[in-house]
Structure formats: C-alpha cells, structure tokens
Amino acid sequence: MNETAECVVIGGGVVGSAIAYGLAKRGVKPLVLDEGDGAIRSSRVNFGLVWLLGKGDGMPAYGFWTRRSADLWPAFAEELMAYTGVDTCYVKSGGLSYCLGEAEYETRSEIVNRMRAQAENDPYEACMIDRRDLVRLMPQVNFGPDVLGASYGPHDGHVSPLNLLHALHAAMTKAGATYRAESPVTEVRPSGGRFEVHTAKGVVSTPKVVLAAGHGTNALESDLGFDVDVLAERGQILVTERMAPVGLLPANGVRQTAEGTFLIGTTNEDVGYDTSTTPQAGAVMARRAIRVIPALAHARIVRTWAGLRTLTKDGCPVYEESAQYPGAFLATCHSGVTLAAIHANDLTEAIHSGKLGANIEPFHSTRLRAQ
Amino acid sequence: MSKTFDFLVIGAGPAGMSAATVAAGLGVSTVLVDEQPAPGGQIYRNVEAHAGDTRGVSVADWQRGVTLVGEFRASGAIYRPGTQVWQLDAPRDGSCMVYVTDGEQADVLRARRVLIATGAMERAVPISGWTLPGVMTVGAAQILYKTTGRATQAGTWIAGSGPLLWLFAAQALEAGGKIEGILDTTPRINYAQALRYAVPALRNHAYLTRGLALQARVKRAGVPIVKDVGAIEAKGDGVLARVRFRMRGQWQEVQASTLLLHHGVVPSVHATRSIHADHRWAPVQRCFVPVVDEWGNTSVDGYAAAGDGAGIVGAEASARKGQLAGLEAARALGTIDRARRDERAAPVRVELERHLPIRAFLDQLFTPRAGFFAPADDVLVCRCESVTAGRIREAIGLGAMGPNQMKAFTRCGMGPCQGRMCGLPAAEIIARERGMAMDEVGLFNVRPPLKPISLQELAALPE
C-alpha cells in the first residue's frame, strides 16, 4: 500500500507525540508511526520529574533550554487538560535532591555552586537547604537522622508520565495527526527531495520526516545522514501501593504520585537492552529510601520496572536537520517529559518553519564528534 | 539453614507435595516453599485438621489429602511454609535464583531445578455489582468451610457453572448450611457439545456418578435450581441485598445476603509468565496454559510446571504429574538415569491416564458462556484500580493495541493483585474489540515482585 503524508513522525513516545501535536496545532497533518504493544518504549517507564536541577552541567545552553520548558509547563498542562480532558497531574512544587551525611551535602553544594556560576545568567536559581527547612516544607514527613538537607530547585515539579503520553496521543489525534501503531519503520529512502518511509504495511512518501524513535534511532539514522548513536542506560524503579498523601516534594530518588503511590529509584546501569529488574539494586534503593523516610519501611512494593534511558554521549539532547537530506529532522533526548512543553512549542515551531535557529544550534551533534 | 538445594518446589498442593516426595525419596536435596502455613494447597486446605473426619461427601478427598501430606512430611524434603516467592531468575551457571520472604526479611535460595506448582484460581468473571461485600467465589466459601467448619448462612445464592459448584453445595448442605437457590449458567448448547466426549468420559464413570449424585443430593434437599441463566447482577447499596438474573430473556430478582460465584478454575500463570516461559491459549477451557512437555519441562531451562497450574486436570492427575516432574528432576540432576526414570514413571502414567478421559467432556460441558466476556461498560473489571470495561474499550479506541498499552492508559492491572484478577477478562475485552485471537492479545507483562513485599523486607536481602 502506498500513500503520501505532509510529514511523517517516526516514533510515538513523548518526544514524537509532543512534536506531532505541535505540528498538528500549526495546521500540518503528520502521520505518526509507532511500534506495537511489546516495544521497548522508554516513554512508558519514566519517573515523572519535570526537572531543571542538574541539567546542563558543562553545557549551559541545555540549562536554559530546560528552564524555558519548565516555564512553559504550567500553561502546557492546562492546555492539554482543556483540549483533551486528560489531567497530566502536573505540579510545580519545587524539587529536591536529598543529602545523607556531610559528604553528600558538600558534593551537592559544589555542584549547585558550579552550575550557578557557569553562565552569566543563572537559570536554575537553586540553593541548598538544611534539615529544618525540610521539616518546615513537609511537616507531615519524618525524615531519617542522616538527612542533613537537600538541594532545592524552585522550577522543578512532577507529572504523571503515563497521563502525559495519553494526553499527547489524544491531543495530537484531535488536532489532526494520524497515529498508527504496530507500524515499525524498516528504512527511509531519500528520493528527489522527498522521503520514502518503508513499513511492513507499505510505503509513505513525504517531504518531511522527524526521527523521534528513541532506541529505534540507531537503526534508521544513517538512512537520513545522521550519526548520533543513542546509548541505552538502564534505570530501575520501585513502585509502592497507594498511600495517603503526605505533602512530599518530589525528589530525584523518591516522589509520591497523584495516585498516592511512591516511586523510588534509581540506577544507572550499562546492560545493553535488558529491562529486567534485579533484587540487589532493589535492595540498595530500598535501603536509601528508608534512610530518607524511615516510615517507608513498611510500604509495600507492588511493582518494579526498568526503563532504558535514551542517552547521547554527553547526555544532552540532539536536535538537527540533516545536512545531506534537508527536510529530515532528528530529535533525541533522555528528558522527554521535562522537555515535552518546549518540544510542542519552540522545537516544533522551528521544525515547521524549516529552520532550526540559533538557540537550537548548540544541540547539533557536531559537538559530540568534537569531543 | 541451607540456602542451596538441588530441587526447589513452589506450592504444597498435590502436585508439589508429590514431586517433593518422589525427589526426596530418591535422595535429591529438595526444598518445598509455600505461602500457606500448612500443606495441602487449596484442594486439601487445612486437611490435617480433618484427619479425624469419618463421614461426609468429602471424606474420601480428605483421606487422600491426609495420605499425601503424611508422605510429604515423612519424605525428607525440607518444608518452608509461610514463605512467599517474589522473584524467579533465569538460570545462570546451572543455578536458578529464587527470591523468597518470610514476611520479615527477603532471602535468596539457589536450586539447580525449580518446579512451579502454584495451582489454579477461580476464573474472575466481572458482573455488575461483583465488588459488593457479600459477593465471593464458591472457592472462598469452601475455604471458609474447610478452615472454620462454618457453612453458608441464610440468604445465600450460588451462581455459575462447573463441578465445584455442586460439590460445594452438597458440602454446605451436609454441614447444615442454607442455600436459597442455585443459578446454573451452563448454556444448554454445552450439553449437546459435551456428548461428543461422553464415551471416553464413561471410563471415568466414578467421577460422573459422583457428580450426578452430588446434584441429586442438592435437588433432594429442595434447593431451587434455575438452569440456563444468561446473566447475573449483584445489587445493593454498599452491601449485597439482591441478585438479578436473566433466564430465557426474562429478568428476575431475589433477595440475597451472600452470592457465591463460580465459573470454573484457570491455571495461575503469574509465576510461569514471570520467567518468560512459552504459554498457549486453550480455547475450550478459555485460559492461558504454560507449554510443557510430558515431564512438565517448560520452555525455560531448569524450570518445570506441574499440577493445575500447568493445565486444569484435577487433584488426582495433578499428583501424578507431580510425581513425573519429581522423577524428571532426579534424572536431570543425574541422580537416576533415563531408564530408571522411565521404569518408575510407567505405572504413574498408567494412573495418570486413568484420570484424564473425563477432562474433554468436563471442559466442553462447562465452557463458559460467551456473554460473560463482554461485560457492560459500567462493570468494574480491575477491582484494585477501579477500572470499568468502558474505560478499557475507550483506551483501545484511542489506539492501545494490547494489554500493556491499555494498562498504561487506564491503570488496569497496576494494583496489588498485579493483574491476576483482571488480566484474563481484560484480554477477552481487547480480543473482542479488536477482533483478535486471544493468543495474539496475550496478558500483562509480569514484573517482580510476584507478590507485594515491603521495602524493609527487600532492604534486608543479604548481599
């Protein structure tokens, strides 16, 4: 079966669907090609942080890019809710990174200071807070004796990543995108200024392709003249039963979701594409969580899962248009949830206009080859 | 306490106990772990307390159970009751790691071979009002009776289809319990279709005779029996008060304080799916079953499955399959050779074959009514997370292609039961909505822990 489309987005995860939504809002009718129920699907295994803290250490542009997304998020969440009825449960609560013991507090302090000073402006506006601050911020929570304090980022928040994906899917189809699951792309053939996108079900001819395929990127990128090499890093998570809310601010190791479950994480493992969870890592995460909040000791773990982060060599996003094949764009990052707001806005605006501007220039992959 | 064994059996029902008894008897270092405090599984639940029973419809069952338990306890196998398995790892270097907990702290056992004998569960059939207090399974009522001796109260209605329904009704009446009525949902067409298997079934005439005798007892006791019931609803405000049922197109309503449901039993496949063993869809029994060879070996090296968890065959056949799995474990471990295994297995197979001819007949007679797999939109399918059939259908309409994407959109299957209850009914709904075959749809991915454990238990896992 052969068909044509105004634009094809390869990948229906948080990155692909945010871009598809943005394009659809701008009057384009993208065809989104996605894999099936059993795919790796990093977007389905996400901690749910909308997080500025720690982003762009050594690459200030990434810090500014993330800050802009964090600023856009509240309106973005409202827009999705109003348009689709799906509540992403976004809360801009501020975010923490707990410090257990002096050494952790010192190390964290250094990072906060370094990142504050790395550019003329400070997008993070983060600071260190001590135990008394924590108690004041979260009076219902008893912290373990080792908790000395935390770094605090006022622009951080959290969201339900599954609701976000659901909302993006609903929004993009409502706005005019076509979503096709179980349609993995086998190859893309550039041909006379257009692209032939091959799937098992047929070929789609289009003038514009956005490769937002997460771990599917490596198999297809050379067809389009890209050379990025998306790496897989495993992160494991523990999920508890639903519990009564306690006013907990999200932290990068523990947060309480809108449903009341606690998510506890994580690991950074180089294990190829293995998404199994290991009891040993679970035990380490459990021990740390109990040190932070002792009452979590009796919380029951209902599920563990592992996701494969889509990491570039320096951990920062890559956005670029193919030099060899104009009209083909690549978008890859590991913070697809945090960046969803800016992806649906600034990034899509740039892709739509056909020119990725100066603010996106630092994200070109040439920086990775220069290292 | 040792943590390394040659053979680890999960489940203390007839299959598990038999496997452990055989293996230990051959000198294999064997451990049996089970979540209950006493052996017997569900069919022989609390059987040791019934050792003194001399009369009643179940006395032969009790005695059989007591014998099996006695042999198991004397076998030399290590027995770890009150022990929950929460993760099973693929074998590595010839060892399977089995993560367990006793409720206080997690631990890991190593075994060269593992037998999963976790049995069966009642098929969950969502109906309107099934989450109301007062609605339970027939199996639940039977467990209450086996463990407390208490029988059914006034206001009890029983609804569904299958041999257990009649066995329990007879047990309850014998114990002085009250049954207001029985709603038999067996479709009339099943009787005709089952007749095809009547001749082989006659070889198990003892089962047939017993089944008919149980039904006759119930009728003689004057319990009203309504046949060919097409739909059931539980009604009440916060608690069961009435049962509505449809028979030949007509709805009727009765007062009820307890509604016991039974729509057959299906293998508990949670553990076998967690190791990614191959499963197949059994169309007449309408359930997923692990793919096993004649010795119970699954598609995963080192792991076998036996008993009702490997396909519903009943207690007697389960015990024999357990014995075969025990012999095979001994062979795989090098304790006995193939010839000795086959020699010992031959009489067991003869016994096993004696109990199988009736299965096809029973499976066909009690194949569930199709209407029960298409609950109305407002019926709760996922009890834990309160997800209705309508929300599942909506997720499919939004592009969810299978159970895992549907789960991501609705939270169906994310509660503490981990999809045990809602997995099959949700898959049936997806299959119907998308016009797919059940083995294309599949079930939710199973993730550890196999049952919830506390952070503290996990934190205490020895390093």
Place this chain on the structure above:
Amino acid sequence: MTSETVTVYVDGDPVDVAANASAAAAALQAGLGYTRTCPITDEKRAPYCMMGICFECLMVIDGMPSRQACMVKVRPGMRIDRQLGPRKLQ
C-alpha cells in the same frame, strides 16, 4: 474437624474463631460486612477469593496496614481492623 478456638479482636470486639481460621474469616464471622474501603472510590469492599489472589482483604492487623487478612492465621489476642481508604505512611 478439630474444634479449638482462639479469641481475636475484630474492630475492637472480641470474637472466638477456629484456631486455623484466617483473619479474614474472623472478620467475616464477626459480621463486619466490609473489611476495607477502596482507596480510589471509597466503596466498601470485602474478601472475594480467600486465597491470596484478589487482595480485597487488605486489613490492619496488629497495627500493620495492608496485610492480606486471608493469608494471616489468627493468633490469640490478634487485632484485626478495617483499612479505610489508602493506608497511611506512618
């Protein structure tokens, strides 16, 4: 069947139950009706399967929440209480 009994406290009230009964059986025998409320909808729920599959029997037993009451054998003096809504962190 053997007829030993133990005394447990169901929502504070003493109940004599068979020694091999589960906490869930004790709660049902005590006429508790519902044993928990659904954390999402507040609907009243009660044990359904009595064999550890359905997780409807989650109760607070001896002060510890979210225990499957059907999997806990009664002990003399055991406190068996309803779990209302989502369990608390403390």
